[in-house]
Amino acid sequence: MTKATIGGLALGLALCMAATPHAGAQNADRKLQGVTQNGNTLEIATSDGRYLVKPYSSNIVETTFIPTGERLDPASHAVILAPGQVPVTLKDEGARLSFATPGITVTIDRQPFRISYAYRGKPLVAEKRGYEAKKAARDMETIEFALEDGEALYGAGARAVGMNRRGHRFELYNKAHYGYGDRSELLNYTIPVALSSKKYAIHFDNPQTGWLDFDSRKDGTLRYEVGGGRKTYQVVAGDSWDEVMAGYTGLTGRQPLPPRWAFGNFASRFGYRSEAETRAVVDSFIAEKIPLDAVVLDLYWFGKEVKGTMGNLDWDRDTFPNAEKMMADFKQKGVKTVVISEPFVLTTSKRWQEAVDGKVLALDTSGKPYTYDFYFGNTGLIDLYKPEGRNWLWDIYRKLKAGGVSGWWGDLGEPEVHPAALQHANGAASKVHNIYGHDWARLIAEGYGKEFPNERPFILMRAGYSGSQRFGMIPWSGDVSRSWGGLQSQMEISLQMGMQGLAYMHSDLGGFAGAVLDDELYVRWLQYGVFQPVFRPHAQEEVAPEPVFRSPRAKVLARAAVWLRYAMLPYNYTIAFDNSQTGMPLMRPLMFVEADPGKPFERAGTYLWGPDFLVAPVVEPGATRREVYFPNSGSVWFDFYTGDKHRGGVLEVVKPEEAHIPVFVRAGAFVPMAKVVQTTRDYxxxxxxxxxxxxxxxxxxxxxxxxxxxxxxxxxxxxxxxxxxxxxxxxxxxxxxxxxxxxxxxxxxxxxxxxxxxxxxxxxxxxxxxxxxxxxxxxxxxxxxxxxxxxxxxxxxxxxxxxx
Missing domain, CATH: 2.60.40.1180 (Golgi alpha-mannosidase II)
Structure with missing residues (x-):
């Protein structure tokens, strides 16, 4: 390796050089002491620590700060890309140094000290005060960046606050929000990434709980706040959103293509209480000629009651006496069986003593299983960070799979209740809270990779973190209310999550929470569901979520939506393949294709489904008009149902129809479709x-x-x-x-x-x-x-x- 050292050069000269923008806002206490290039890594010595800057590719650069007295922590939960042999140049320009790949240039101003980033000569972002240590034990460590006026920000996980999230301070602590509607500032997926309208992303590579502040103080600052851990971030840039998506998912991993049946229709509710009821539901779909590919069993499969049985994780033979035969019969009909599991083992469950004896559970400070009360009972938590916990849970999954289970539903994996005093094998709860669901999905994905390497797992999870997509995780948006507000928030949640790598974010179609019987809302939600990643109506049982149990008119309209979903299989499977190869999400915001950034692309209500469809869900009751913005002046869009022609670059008002939502197709598009089948097995x-x-x-x-x-x-x-x-x-x-x-x-x-x-x-x-x-x-x-x-x-x- 070549080694070049530039130590303390030209500091006097730097004083007479013109300051770069925002320089006055820098941390004046940090002084540059020397720079060393070791191969492709640049080490910057400062008065309070050292920076390591290394490229992964020409458009991805990682920066780590190691304060004096701390050691480098090389472990990342998110990054799987190996640093590439990218050609780099280091230049001393007197007042500043530049470290450049063919794409990103990292500039280090000497005095005041500052690190800034540009892409192909275009300024992207700069550290403002950079890293700052805690001033008191209860404080947070922070990393600050300077933002430009008018710069829009996206990211920070699953939220419903508006597409441009600048002006908000977001908690990084995965947490359920039961019954939310049109707004939610904290949900089950918090992701430490900020994406900018300037076509760059900053990923903060630390899973610990904290905050991500998108300029809430209106002082032009992006601020990452965390209790401890790594001070590492990656900057990803591109000339287009396609390149930014490819870069970020290349860095953190791409979603493997799910099994084809995952693009079919699911029968699901909270919940089916017996084998007889489950069989009857599946047969009803077949009788009504409503296609079906999977049935999902909530917690009654292992217990008759909601409370007191969690952790049994075995068939209740009183209510499911012939579960294996039932699943085999379903398979003959082309229907897969998906079962729920949770990471909690109640002290009243049949496996409690087994889990204690097997050292499966997280502990208290005395070394005993940490127990506490929550809604479902008195519980312990499976410790996924020691082999006993992982092996115990995987062994249960292996046996269930041998009996006929085809897919896995991981619920409450935030974890829903995660006391701060609880100790995992690798430290306190705050260290792993945000990646608990991530590592739960990893357990299943790696188990399949070792024992069933030819099979694609189906992993439905309520919580995850950056990079979770590479395990095949299929996220959903939690316990949304059965309300028009609940429907209104879903496009934004899915679009934002797709931009952050998790392209299969979807909702409980029809809404989950509340005994609301509203056939118009239900139908409109299912019509939207055709053009989002997973078609899975699911709700509390007081009002049936399955179309076979709805009113005659609602059933007719719901059946039409399901049929269209199945007719779309060739197109949907193709855009899913593209996602697995390039990271481009299935649902895409209009700004991905809009040539004029001044157009109204900030609204999530109209979006792209793959490269060819423009979708405008109906999200208000009794709607007689719908505004639709057709992107790109000079382009042409056709009404999917009537063939009417619309010009791009225009905001129009269209009239919604009862039978479908407004959907349009790009001129020049090839859309492969298929004849409808009762199950994807027959496709x-x-x-x-x-x-x-x-x-x-x-x-x-x-x-x-x-x-x-x-x-x-x-x-x-x-x-x-x-x-x-x-x-x-x-x-x-x-x-x-x-x-x-x-x-x-x-x-x-x-x-x-x-x-x-x-x-x-x-x-x-x-x-x-x-x-x-x-x-x-x-x-x-x-x-x-x-x-x-x-x-x-x-x-x-x-x-x-x-x-x-």
């Missing part, structure tokens, strides 16, 4: 309805269809996949559409046919050919729709020419 992808949305303004476009067996872990990486790529080219009245198939090296190609539906064709084409030969086609004048059958073949490779 093949061998006959696809391919919708192409033609407009003369689109000269060229592309899209794709991703397919695999829907269940093999790492199918793409193993070459067990097929991708059909679509292209369009339009010039001089001639529309060309191409198909090209990429087949993985370990995939047995099968015949795949397409029914091509070209929208917005105003006149019968003069000719339609496939590979130069005349092809049969049908043109519907009323719907301006041209249909062409592309015959099935292995490795689909065809060229269509349509003379308009």
């Amino acid at each position: 093949t992808g061998r006959q696809i309805d391919l919708n192409y949305y033609h407009d003369a303004s689109v000269a060229a476009s592309n899209g794709k269809l991703y397919d695999d067996d829907g269940e093999t872990a790492g199918a793409f990486e193993q070459g067990k996949y097929e991708i059909v790529r679509f292209t369009s080219r339009y010039v001089g009245g001639r529309l060309e559409i191409g198909f090209a198939t990429e087949t993985g090296k370990a995939y047995a190609a099968a015949e795949r046919g397409f029914s091509l539906k070209v929208h917005n064709v105003h006149a019968k084409p003069r000719s339609v050919t496939i590979d130069g030969r005349a092809a049969a086609s049908r043109w519907n004048a009323r719907h301006k729709l041209l249909e062409v059958t592309v015959p099935a073949r292995k490795g689909q490779d065809a060229q269509l020419a349509i003379m308009l």
Whole structure:
């Protein structure tokens, strides 16, 4: 390794140099004493400690401050990317030093001392007072950054406070908020990341509880406050939001593709009390021809009562006498079984003594299991930070899986009640509170990786932290109220969480808390649910959340929503694949594509579903009008249901319909869809309805269809996949559409046919050919729709020419 040292040079010269912006706000007590470059790491010695600056890539740089008297803690709960061999340059410019990758430049001003960051010459952010130690035992350590006027901020986890979160101070302490509505400042996922409208992110790499202040004092300061632990953060930058998402998820891990059945419909409530009731519910869906892929069992599967039984984690044979046979029968019908578990073992549970004897539980200061009261009874907490706790819980999951369980629901994993005096194997509760759910998901994911490496786990969790997506965690937004306010908050929560890596954030469709029977609210929530990551109606049992038990009209409308969800399977599975490869979320805010940052993209009420759909949920009762902003001046959007044309860059008022919410498709989009099946087990992808949305303004476009067996872990990486790529080219009245198939090296190609539906064709084409030969086609004048059958073949490779 090369080593260069620049120690105490040109300090006198620095005094006469012009100060950089915000310099007067710096920590005047911190003095630069020397700089050493050791390979790709820059070490900056100061009067109160040392900084380590190292790049992970050209657009990701990590900075760590180690105060005098402390040692480097290299362990990260979030970062999995290895620092890359990125070319760096170190320059001494007298008043300042610059340490640059091909993308990010880190500038160190000598006096007053300051570290700042720029990307491709564009200033991003600068430390303000930088790191400051506690002044008293009860104080927090802080790291401060200077913000620009007008800079919008996003992040800090799952909240409902408005898309631009600047002006708020957020607690970093995962906590349930029962029955929340249109606003919630603290929920089950708090994530120490700030994303800026300037297209950068700062991730604070420390899981301990604290605060993230998005300029609540209105003094232009981003402030991270924590009780102790690492003083490490990463800066991620990009020219586009795509690059920022790719950088952040490359750093913290990407979501593996879930099993295909996770994109189907779930039957779920709190809760099914017996085998007979559960069987009857599943059969009702089949009888009503409402597709179903999973049934979710709440805590009654291990006990007859809500209180006193948590921790049993075994079938109650009085109420579920033949659970294994029940699950096998469901599997024959294409329905998976998901069961709930919690990290609490009550002193009244059947496993209490087993957990005590096995040293499974977190302890008090005397070394005995720490017990305390909460809603469900007197309890201990499983200590995931010692092997006895992890092995005990995994052994239970292994046995349940052998009996037929297909998916895991982890509830109360904040943990819901987590006393400060409780001791885990690696320290106090405050050290691990925020990553308890994260490490619970890790336990399941790593268990599958070792013992069932070919299977994709389904892991539904109520709490997690930065990087949890890499374990396949599917988060939900907690116990939202059954109210219009509860529905109104859901878009923001999902959009923000997708920007923070957890792209499968979703809600209990219809709302969870409260005995509210409102069919209009229920239907509108399900219609929104079609265009969000997981379709799972769930609620307290006083009012049924399953469509099969709703009023006749609500049932009809709910069934239509479920059918559309299943018809969308090819598109949804493809954008999920893209998320696994690039980190781009499934739900995306309009600012991801809006060219004019002055447009009203701060509102979460209209959003993108994948790259091609614009969705405007109806979130008010009796709505007769809905404002929709169509992004990007010069673009064109088509009404998904009527084909009506809308221009981009315009705020319009549209009229909602009872049967669906307003949904629009981007001109130039390829949208693969399928015939509706009762369960994804029956889905093949061998006959696809391919919708192409033609407009003369689109000269060229592309899209794709991703397919695999829907269940093999790492199918793409193993070459067990097929991708059909679509292209369009339009010039001089001639529309060309191409198909090209990429087949993985370990995939047995099968015949795949397409029914091509070209929208917005105003006149019968003069000719339609496939590979130069005349092809049969049908043109519907009323719907301006041209249909062409592309015959099935292995490795689909065809060229269509349509003379308009």
